[in-house]
Amino acid sequence: MFADRAxxxxxxxxxxxxxxxxRREKYVANGGPDGGDGGKGGDVIVEIDDGMNMxxxxxxxxxxxxxDGENGGKRNCKGKSGDDIVLYVPAGxxxxxxxxxxxxxxxxxxxxxxxxxxxxxxxxxxxHYATPRMQAPKYAQPGQPAMELNVDLxxxxxxxxxxxxxxxxxxxxxxxxxxNARPEIANYHFTTIxxxxxxxxxxGGKGFVMADIPGLIEGAAEGVGLGHDFLRHIERTxxxxxxxxxxxxxxxxxxxxxxxxxxxxxxxDADLAKRPQIIAANKIDSITGDTDPVEELxxxxxxxxxxxxxISAAVGTGVSDLISRVRKMLEELKxxxxxxxxxxxPVRDDANNSFEVYYDEKEKxxxxxxxxxxxxxxxxxxxSEKGFTFFQKFLDExxxxxxxxxxxxxxxxxxxxYGWEFEYME
Numbered sequence: 001m002f003a004d005r006a007x008x009x010x011x012x013x014x015x016x017x018x019x020x021x022x023r024r025e026k027y028v029a030n031g032g033p034d035g036g037d038g039g040k041g042g043d044v045i046v047e048i049d050d051g052m053n054m055x056x057x058x059x060x061x062x063x064x065x066x067x068d069g070e071n072g073g074k075r076n077c078k079g080k081s082g083d084d085i086v087l088y089v090p091a092g093x094x095x096x097x098x099x100x101x102x103x104x105x106x107x108x109x110x111x112x113x114x115x116x117x118x119x120x121x122x123x124x125x126x127x128h129y130a131t132p133r134m135q136a137p138k139y140a141q142p143g144q145p146a147m148e149l150n151v152d153l154x155x156x157x158x159x160x161x162x163x164x165x166x167x168x169x170x171x172x173x174x175x176x177x178x179x180n181a182r183p184e185i186a187n188y189h190f191t192t193i194x195x196x197x198x199x200x201x202x203x204g205g206k207g208f209v210m211a212d213i214p215g216l217i218e219g220a221a222e223g224v225g226l227g228h229d230f231l232r233h234i235e236r237t238x239x240x241x242x243x244x245x246x247x248x249x250x251x252x253x254x255x256x257x258x259x260x261x262x263x264x265x266x267x268x269d270a271d272l273a274k275r276p277q278i279i280a281a282n283k284i285d286s287i288t289g290d291t292d293p294v295e296e297l298x299x300x301x302x303x304x305x306x307x308x309x310x311i312s313a314a315v316g317t318g319v320s321d322l323i324s325r326v327r328k329m330l331e332e333l334k335x336x337x338x339x340x341x342x343x344x345x346p347v348r349d350d351a352n353n354s355f356e357v358y359y360d361e362k363e364k365x366x367x368x369x370x371x372x373x374x375x376x377x378x379x380x381x382x383x384s385e386k387g388f389t390f391f392q393k394f395l396d397e398x399x400x401x402x403x404x405x406x407x408x409x410x411x412x413x414x415x416x417x418y419g420w421e422f423e424y425m426e
Contacts (some may be wrong), residue, residue: 004155006058011065013041015120015143019072035072037124037175038143039079042066043120048112049088049382055153062281063383079123092158094340098150102344120144138381161210162237166257169245170282174313175212178323206395208330231268236338239276239329244292246281254293255300278307281321285312357403365414366404
């Protein structure tokens, strides 16, 4: 089965905590702090693997986690950094945030290797907080938390030209004739169950990539058949070759077939229906009867600016003319293949770093509380001069002083932080 979609959980590594310790050696009466720093958490990295063309691996393994950084140790030993994890994907894979569907990164164009989630930084050991006046700090910095995310992977093939049309009209045959692709070919519906890419080599290095998109049916835009699974693969194409069975050997009307497929394109994405097209009237070697279906196609569509080229992919008639016209159209089209812009930037979860500042009318005190405040008090020694200086700096850098002023605090008022109470001084 062709796997072009998957949902996975990814998590970067947590930063290791800084360590609190003091030098303890014989004949060293007053050893200073020697707590080491925590190691950095591993990153989640996405990289293109040109040898891949499906997302099969991500259908079976759904959870990918980078390594956590180790905590710091004694004797200034820094914790080991966590291992990065690299997710290899085929070119054209789009990563979306699962809940909102917003694009995080499109692995196309210049995006060959991207850091999707950054690991948390390691915390500083207590050695960083020693000063001449505070020589034995008993606190260290915790490591930054990990980042985690549920993401959807969607593969949208990268090709200059897309072959569209009903099943069994000869798209796979045409691709095999003009390129190096070797799709399976047989005379029954839905032979092609996955997109095939082929490089059309031309003189002067002006070749292009062509994609054989599986046959569409009416209702594809609403998900009938395999519509949604494959319509996404023509979103990047610069132009389309609309292959129709001009012979009508299966009782189909070529003109109506073109209109039917274009209705599906427009229903799925209005821009797709506006993409430049050439109609390849295939199987002309099998035309019977008095009417000329190629002429009927020309009368219907050439006045609308759509060129009709008669071909027989099976015997090679008209194929070189078709490719020549396609190359000329591509040279006139200045647009590069579509690369989806980023709509979502993962950020570190601040749920545990929040706080609130308010005035308690009953107690007549200003209150500062929340997970971030509780965590800060956990690693700060307020009984020490250095710790109290750090505490004051923390209040100022996090905008808490400004919030207290906005609430109308004045000198002499009481501020409560969990089990601590302070008199506010200007």
